[in-house]
Each structure stands twice: as structure tokens, then as C-alpha cells.
Amino acid sequence: MSAATLERETAPAQRKTGRELLHGMPWLVWRQHRGAVWAGLALLVALAAAAVYLRHGTTTFVQQHDIAGCTLFSGPERCAENQEAIQLYRTQYQDLVQILLVVVLALPYLAGLFVGAPLVARELEAGTHRVAWSQSVPPQRWLLHKLLLPLAGLVLLCGLAAWLASWVLAGAGQATLGIYWYSALAFAPTGPALVGYAALGIALGGAAGLLIRRTVPAMVATLLALGGVTLLLQFLRPQLASPITHVSKAVPQLAEDSWVLSAAQRSTAGGETFPANLCADARGDALRNCLAEHGATYYHTEYHPLSQMRQIQFTEGALCLGLAALLVALTWWWLRRRAL
Amino acid sequence: MNAGLVAIEASGLGMRYRRGWALQECSFRLPAGRVCGLVGPNGAGKSTLLSLAAGFGEASAGRLRVFGADPRTRQAREQVGYLAQNKPLYPRMTVTDTLRMGRELNRANWDQRRAEGIVRAGDVPLHARAGSLSGGQRTRLALALCFGKRPRMLMLDEPMADLDPLVRHEMTALLMAEAAEYGTTVLTSTHTLPELEGVCDYLLVLADGRVRMAGEADELAAAHSLVVGALPAADSGQQRKDGAATGPVLPSALDPHTVVEAQVTGRQFSALVRRGAPLPEGPAWSVSEPSMEQLLLSYLRSPEAPALLMPSADLPEMPAAQLKDHAA
Numbered sequence: 240m241s242a243a244t245l246e247r248e249t250a251p252a253q254r255k256t257g258r259e260l261l262h263g264m265p266w267l268v269w270r271q272h273r274g275a276v277w278a279g280l281a282l283l284v285a286l287a288a289a290a291v292y293l294r295h296g297t298t299t300f301v302q303q304h305d306i307a308g309c310t311l312f313s314g315p316e317r318c319a320e321n322q323e324a325i326q327l328y329r330t331q332y333q334d335l336v337q338i339l340l341v342v343v344l345a346l347p348y349l350a351g352l353f354v355g356a357p358l359v360a361r362e363l364e365a366g367t368h369r370v371a372w373s374q375s376v377p378p379q380r381w382l383l384h385k386l387l388l389p390l391a392g393l394v395l396l397c398g399l400a401a402w403l404a405s406w407v408l409a410g411a412g413q414a415t416l417g418i419y420w421y422s423a424l425a426f427a428p429t430g431p432a433l434v435g436y437a438a439l440g441i442a443l444g445g446a447a448g449l450l451i452r453r454t455v456p457a458m459v460a461t462l463l464a465l466g467g468v469t470l471l472l473q474f475l476r477p478q479l480a481s482p483i484t485h486v487s488k489a490v491p492q493l494a495e496d497s498w499v500l501s502a503a504q505r506s507t508a509g510g511e512t513f514p515a516n517l518c519a520d521a522r523g524d525a526l527r528n529c530l531a532e533h534g535a536t537y538y539h540t541e542y543h544p545l546s547q548m549r550q551i552q553f554t555e556g557a558l559c560l561g562l563a564a565l566l567v568a569l570t571w572w573w574l575r576r577r578a579l
Numbered sequence: 580m581n582a583g584l585v586a587i588e589a590s591g592l593g594m595r596y597r598r599g600w601a602l603q604e605c606s607f608r609l610p611a612g613r614v615c616g617l618v619g620p621n622g623a624g625k626s627t628l629l630s631l632a633a634g635f636g637e638a639s640a641g642r643l644r645v646f647g648a649d650p651r652t653r654q655a656r657e658q659v660g661y662l663a664q665n666k667p668l669y670p671r672m673t674v675t676d677t678l679r680m681g682r683e684l685n686r687a688n689w690d691q692r693r694a695e696g697i698v699r700a701g702d703v704p705l706h707a708r709a710g711s712l713s714g715g716q717r718t719r720l721a722l723a724l725c726f727g728k729r730p731r732m733l734m735l736d737e738p739m740a741d742l743d744p745l746v747r748h749e750m751t752a753l754l755m756a757e758a759a760e761y762g763t764t765v766l767t768s769t770h771t772l773p774e775l776e777g778v779c780d781y782l783l784v785l786a787d788g789r790v791r792m793a794g795e796a797d798e799l800a801a802a803h804s805l806v807v808g809a810l811p812a813a814d815s816g817q818q819r820k821d822g823a824a825t826g827p828v829l830p831s832a833l834d835p836h837t838v839v840e841a842q843v844t845g846r847q848f849s850a851l852v853r854r855g856a857p858l859p860e861g862p863a864w865s866v867s868e869p870s871m872e873q874l875l876l877s878y879l880r881s882p883e884a885p886a887l888l889m890p891s892a893d894l895p896e897m898p899a900a901q902l903k904d905h906a907a
Contacts, residue, residue: 365670
């Protein structure tokens with residue numbers, strides 16, 4: 240090889256190194272998943288555009304029709320004349336906002352299914368993990384990079400998506416639009432819980448991939464496990480913050496956006512509640528006497544006010560993150576023990 | 580022996596999968612600088628041994644050292660190149676990206692020029708995806724990835740299995756040239772014997788997860804004799820009374836030697852023996868040196884024959900306590 244050809248060959252290589260931002264395992268992870276990164280960014284841009292459109296549309300509508308803080312059949316006096324506007328508002332925007340929420344809610348599941356499960360499973364299935372492991376990087380290090388870098392990316396994506404959804408719902412007004420923060424549809428996508436679910440999806444996918452070693456079964460397992468955790472947490476959700484107990488003579492008038500757990504049960508002044516069929520047969524005076532006889536002349540209500548929303552969302556997110564961390568640690572330990 | 584001169588040292592090595600033991604009580608040494616053939620039938624434990632030595636998992640029993648280090652440490656990984664069975668490559672990565680991966684994941688010792696040289700010498704298109712390459716080009720790229728790492732030892736798991744004879748010859752030549760230039764120790768597995776002829780100067784034979792034979796190829800052959808002759812008339816067809824062995828009795832002149840395998844046709848016998856003493860031609864038999872293929876087949880067919888390890892492959896006795904200590 241002559242000096243001239245040598246120069247010609249090394250020059251572009253040197254120019255290239257100046258542009259190389261990523262090195263080592265981060266480069267490999269980027270090289271393998273750059274398609275997914277671009278897809279995620281495109282999705283984020285689309286979500287942002289939809290959010291801006293919805294936020295602008297809803298706030299303009301609310302201002303024009305003076306229905307801020309209004310809802311159907313209650314709210315300040317001025318709302319009574321605006322009921323039709325609220326109806327129109329809901330027909331126009333409720334479905335659109337719900338679609339946005341569904342898309343955002345689906346992100347952690349899509350992440351677990353299409354990013355988490357194939358991460359390790361596809362390599363084990365095709366045997367390509369042996370390429371990476373034959374280099375100088377130990378398998379445990381490879382695994383941590385493969386899991387944690389996509390996990391960080393999806394946490395970021397879902398964090399931004401949740402922030403966008405929350406921004407839209409806050410602008411639209413929960414009560415006015417009729418989509419409440421405590422509904423199964425709105426709770427996760429409008430808060431930090433979504434970040435936890437995304438991390439859990441990736442961790443579950445990675446663990447399932449390593450254990451099952453085949454892509455499609457790992458995807459199924461990930462979806463089932465993540466669905467199971469979602470159902471479990473939905474069941475536990477009311478207990479994630481201590482509810483406020485309200486005991487009063489009259490049926491309490493709670494804010495429209497309060498999450499009522501047990502509505503207006505008959506109770507004593509001390510809050511001791513009675514079964515719903517107490518004095519069920521009695522009417523009028525007989526009922527009053529019957530209730531007085533049992534001392535059940537108060538109403539007992541338990542609820543989470545809107546002010547507790549973030550606390551519950553953060554607790555649920557933290558639970559998911561903790562579970563995800565545990566799973567990553569278990570996966571790492573499992574790989575250390577196993578020969579593949 | 581100096582640790583630097585020993586490429587692989589296994590003592591009491593065992594590997595157990597759910598289906599059973601893939602390797603059991605393997606003890607041997609592979610001196611550095613050798614080109615060693617790892618031979619055995621399918622399922623003998625060849626791939627298991629190679630992947631353990633490449634640091635892919637934890638042995639279930641015993642101990643394994645690569646250049647004196649635990650194969651799972653970074654220190655050992657940097658010194659060992661490993662080409663797994665079926666030569667896996669990321670199919671969607673281009674040739675350039677595959678070499679870049681080598682550079683990124685072997686930052687301490689990557690030799691870009693050497694890797695690129697191997698690829699260019701075979702006219703492998705640099706911007707083609709690895710999945711679209713021909714078998715020969717794939718092998719060349721995989722070898723470039725291995726040699727770019729500047730390994731002290733290169734382990735290959737059936738590297739020529741899917742190649743036609745022409746490409747196989749070309750790749751063997753490339754492998755041997757690179758290994759010779761840098762003094763790389765090579766350990767290559769195969770279950771087809773002719774692949775190894777004239778290439779390997781060392782042999783490690785596995786069967787049923789155990790070491791059957793290890794040592795210099797020519798010395799292994801020279802330590803054995805093929806004896807062909809007529810059975811002694813008096814002993815012919817006679818059965819032993821204890822019933823332990825029902826076969827015909829070989830001439831008593833073979834007693835000081837270890838009979839690895841004996842075949843009898845009519846009054847003729849043919850026995851492969853490991854000489855315990857000089858074995859001259861007899862009145863009724865002739866003695867010759869077996870071919871490597873005959874030797875290997877005899878050992879693989881006779882699992883009851885004792886294993887043979889040449890001094891360079893044998894491990895000095897190690898106290899049991901020390902072994903246990905290493906295993907933990």
C-alpha cells in the first residue's frame with residue numbers, strides 16, 4: 240500500500256471520529272434501536288401537536304361560552320344558563336381528549352410489548368447475543384445497558400406525554416368536560432404513574448425475554464404481567480393516600496372533582512356507619528324515628544380531594560419504579576447465574 | 580508451569596443443564612501457541628466447553644482458567660476471541676458498522692487496520708448488511724471481528740461447517756496465516772475429522788462430556804499401535820468362566836499394553852493398543868502406526884478405554900481441599 244492510499248484511507252476515518260458522540264455499549268444500543276428512537280420522537284411530536292390543538296380549542300371554547308368551572312346540573316349560578324354550551328362542549332371535545340388519553344395510556348404497554356420484550360428475547364432467539372458477549376464487555380454490563388438505556392428513553396417520553404395530557408385536561412377543566420382524574424382512563428396518563436408503568440413495562444419485557452428466550456411468547460407474558468399489575472394497582476389505588484372522612488347532618492356538597500369512595504352512608508356522629516338496608520322499609524316519620532333509634536342521624540363520606548391527586552399518582556409511580564428496579568436486579572442476577 | 584504459557588486449564592470442570600451433565604470431571608491443559616482441534620461427536624460437550632471458556636456462564640463444578648484468569652473477568656475476555664456456532668452477526672448491521680461494534684466493544688485492544696484488511700482482502704462490500712453476505716463473506720467478517728480484537732487465543736465453534744470445500748480451504752488458510760503471524764493460540768471444534776488434517780498440531784478429544792484424549796497430535800498417534808493378526812489357536816472361541824468378558828481372548832503378548840479397541844473377524848483380529856512397552860512384530864501379527872482417524876474413531880467407539888493425556892496436557896495432582904476452594 241503506498242503512502243498516498245494510506246492517507247486517503249485514514250483521513251475520512253479521522254474526520255468521522257470527530258462526529259462520533261456515542262461510544263461503547265451506548266453506541267451499540269443506539270445502533271440497534273435508532274429506528275425506535277425516531278419513531279418515539281415522531282410520536283412525541285404528534286402528541287404535542289394534538290395537545291396544543293386540544294388545549295387551544297378547549298380553552299377558547301370555555302372562554303367564549305363562559306363555562307369555566309361549570310358542569311352539568313351544578314356549579315355556580317351563571318352555569319345554569321350555559322347548560323347547552325356545556326353539552327356542545329362535551330360532544331365536541333370529550334371524545335377527542337379521551338382518544339388522546341387512550342393513546343398516552345397505551346404508551347407503557349406498547350413500550351413493554353415492542354421495546355421491552357424483544358430487547359433480550361430477540362438476541363437470544365437469533366443467537367446474536369453471542370456476538371456482543373464475545374467482545375470485551377461482560378454480559379451483565381451488556382444487559383444493564385440494553386435494559387436501562389431504552390428504559391431511560393421511555394421514561395423521558397412517557398414523562399413528557401403525561402405532562403402534555405395533564406396540561407390538556409387542566410386547560411379543558413375536568414368537571415366541565417366530564418373526564419375526572421380518578422377515572423381509570425385519566426388517572427395514569429395525566430401523571431407520574433405513567434412513568435412508573437413505562438419503566439415496569441421495559442423491566443418486565445427484559446425479564447420475560449431472558450427467561451422465555453423467544454420474542455412472541457415474551458411479548459405475551461409481558462402484556463399479561465403488566466395488565467395484572469395494572470389491575471392490582473387499580474384495586475389498591477384508593478388506599479395509596481388516606482382518604483378524608485366527612486361526617487355531617489346533611490348530605491355533603493363535595494367539589495365536583497373529588498373522588499368519592501363511599502358516598503353518604505348513614506352514620507352516628509362518631510362516624511360509625513350502618514348497613515345500607517338500615518330502616519329500608521320505613522318512610523317519612525317512621526324513617527326518622529327508626530334512624531333516631533339507631534342514632535344514625537349523620538352522613539358519613541370518604542373521599543380524595545383533587546389536592547391528593549399528585550400524591551396518589553406519585554405513590555403509584557414509585558411502586559411501579561420500585562418493582563421495575565427489583566425486576567432489573569433479578570434479571571441481572573439471573574444472567575450472572577445462567578449459561579446461555 | 581507458568582500461567583502465561585497455559586492458554587486453558589480445566590480441573591474437575593463440570594457443567595450441568597436441566598437435561599443433565601454436558602461436561603463432567605474435565606481436567607486438562609492447553610499450552611499456549613498451539614493450534615488445537617477440539618474433536619468429538621455431536622453432544623460431546625464441545626460447544627459447552629468453548630462457551631464456558633469464553634465466559635458465557637458459570638461452571639457447575641470445578642474450575643476453569645484462561646491465561647490464568649477466570650474466563651468471566653474482563654481481563655480474560657480481552658484476551659480471548661470467540662466465534663460461536665453458526666457464526667452469529669447482527670444481520671441488519673452493515674460490514675462497516677459491524678467493525679465499528681468491534682472497535683466500540685473492545686476499546687482496549689482493537690486493531691481497525693487488521694480487521695479492515697481481512698475484510699478488504701475478500702472484497703466484502705463494506706456497506707452491505709451482514710445478513711446479505713454469502714457464507715464465505717460472513718465467515719470472513721466474523722473472523723475479522725475476532726482478529727481485530729487482537730486475541731491471544733481464538734476459539735472457533737465449527738467454523739467451517741456450512742462452507743463449500745473451496746471457501747473452507749480459503750478460510751482455513753486465512754485463519755492459519757493470521758494465527759501464525761501473531762502467534763495466536765487456536766482452539767477449533769469440529770465433528771468432521773478431515774477438516775483438521777494438516778492444520779492442528781494438538782488435539783483435545785471429548786466424548787459424553789469427558790476428556791478422552793489430549794496432547795500433541797503426532798505424539799498421540801505415535802503412542803499407539805495397530806496390531807493385525809491371527810487369534811492364538813488354543814484360545815480361539817474360548818469363553819471366560821466368570822462371564823465378565825465374552826469376547827475372544829487376544830494373544831497374551833498384548834497383555835502389557837492397553838487395548839483400546841479390538842475387532843475380531845473369524846480367526847483374524849485387529850486391535851488398537853496403547854503401548855506400555857516396546858511392541859515388536861510377532862510371529863502371527865503385524866504392527867503399524869494408526870492414522871489419526873483410526874485413533875480417534877477407536878477412542879470414540881470405546882468409552883471404557885482409559886483416557887489418555889500427554890504430559891503437556893495433564894494436570895499435576897491438586898489436593899482436594901484446594902480444588903474445593905477454587906470451586907467456591
